[in-house]
Amino acid sequence: MELAQLTRDLDALRDEALAQAAAAPDSASVDAIETDVLGKKGRLTGVLRGIGALPVEDRPRVGAVANTVRAAIEAALAERRANLRGSELAARLERERIDVTTPGRPIRRGTLHPSIEAMGDIARIFGQFGFVVHESPEIEDDQTNFQMLNIPPDHPARDLWDTLYVDVPGRLLRTHTSPGQIRVMQAMEPPIRALLPGRCFRYEAVDASHGFEFFQVEGIMVDEGTTMADLKGLLDEFARAMFGAGRKTRFRPGYYPFTEPSVAFDVECLVCGGPGCPACGRSGWMTILGAGMIHPVVLRHGGLDPERYQGFAFGMGPERIKMLKHGITDLRLFMENDLRFLEQFA
Numbered sequence: 520m521e522l523a524q525l526t527r528d529l530d531a532l533r534d535e536a537l538a539q540a541a542a543a544p545d546s547a548s549v550d551a552i553e554t555d556v557l558g559k560k561g562r563l564t565g566v567l568r569g570i571g572a573l574p575v576e577d578r579p580r581v582g583a584v585a586n587t588v589r590a591a592i593e594a595a596l597a598e599r600r601a602n603l604r605g606s607e608l609a610a611r612l613e614r615e616r617i618d619v620t621t622p623g624r625p626i627r628r629g630t631l632h633p634s635i636e637a638m639g640d641i642a643r644i645f646g647q648f649g650f651v652v653h654e655s656p657e658i659e660d661d662q663t664n665f666q667m668l669n670i671p672p673d674h675p676a677r678d679l680w681d682t683l684y685v686d687v688p689g690r691l692l693r694t695h696t697s698p699g700q701i702r703v704m705q706a707m708e709p710p711i712r713a714l715l716p717g718r719c720f721r722y723e724a725v726d727a728s729h730g731f732e733f734f735q736v737e738g739i740m741v742d743e744g745t746t747m748a749d750l751k752g753l754l755d756e757f758a759r760a761m762f763g764a765g766r767k768t769r770f771r772p773g774y775y776p777f778t779e780p781s782v783a784f785d786v787e788c789l790v791c792g793g794p795g796c797p798a799c800g801r802s803g804w805m806t807i808l809g810a811g812m813i814h815p816v817v818l819r820h821g822g823l824d825p826e827r828y829q830g831f832a833f834g835m836g837p838e839r840i841k842m843l844k845h846g847i848t849d850l851r852l853f854m855e856n857d858l859r860f861l862e863q864f865a
């Protein structure tokens with residue numbers, strides 16, 4: 520190997536490396552060229568391996584040329600890197616561009632279903648009078664749903680409750696929360712103050728005021744010496760807490776087989792306040808619940824002696840309460856899962 524040849528090889532390597540560097544499309548390619556040409560096992564080292572074959576006096580000269588070549592290649596790679604960094608940054612900025620003026624996505628908050636919310640309101644108010652919430656099964660037996668509530672199989676009052684039966688003989692979907700009265704009396708000792716909220720089912724044609732599935736809240740109070748006056752006082756307090764202080768209320772005669780006497784409880788119309796309007800059927804009153812003194816037969820079925828204990832029960836529809844409060848005219852809205860309706864309640 521002679522000096523001139525080695526110098527030419529080094530020049531050729533430099534020219535080739537400079538061309539590659541200039542054409543490198545990205546910084547990864549620049550890194551690859553650096554390893555390939557200047558690395559420990561790179562091509563420059565390979566060329567310099569020929570140095571051993573040169574006469575000793577020529578070696579420093581080759582070393583000087585090699586250093587110049589290395590410096591030129593390093594400079595070219597550095598320059599290319601710097602250029603690429605600028606354009607790669609620009610590309611990255613373009614790729615990750617954020618429009619800070621884009622409107623944010625709102626975080627939607629869930630709300631309670633209006634029926635659940637109404638039951639919560641009812642439970643809170645009666646809770647202040649010492650009523651505790653009690654759960655009662657949705658699938659009932661005919662005995663508890665009807666017979667123990669003074670509704671025998673041939674009783675005409677069964678027409679009031681068109682019933683959905685399950686495929687177990689004698690079992691049905693409860694048509695009201697009233698069978699809970701029997702279960703509470705059997706489970707608790709007087710004094711009893713219990714609230715029974717829950718889902719009820721009836722074989723009904725669905726329209727604006729009837730559903731085959733709806734909620735009810737039943738209340739029951741039993742103690743020695745409980746009277747109709749206690750019932751009236753309690754319901755008056757409830758009506759004021761739910762619909763506002765100063766609302767007039769009234770009892771009207773009603774009928775249920777399991778209470779005697781039975782009453783309907785009305786509040787002054789929430790829309791017109793008394794004179795009469797379409798919402799109250801021009802009567803000036805809105806019926807919010809049914810109630811009455813528990814029939815002695817029912818007390819006995821609950822395991823209590825009617826000579827010693829008296830009690831009252833009341834039942835209301837939380838949807839109806841909500842409808843009256845907010846002027847909602849169609850019961851079906853509560854079961855249709857339309858968010859435009861449901862989101863109005865918080």
Ligand SMILES: [Zn+2]
Nearest residue numbers: 788791796799
């Ligand atoms: Zn009215």
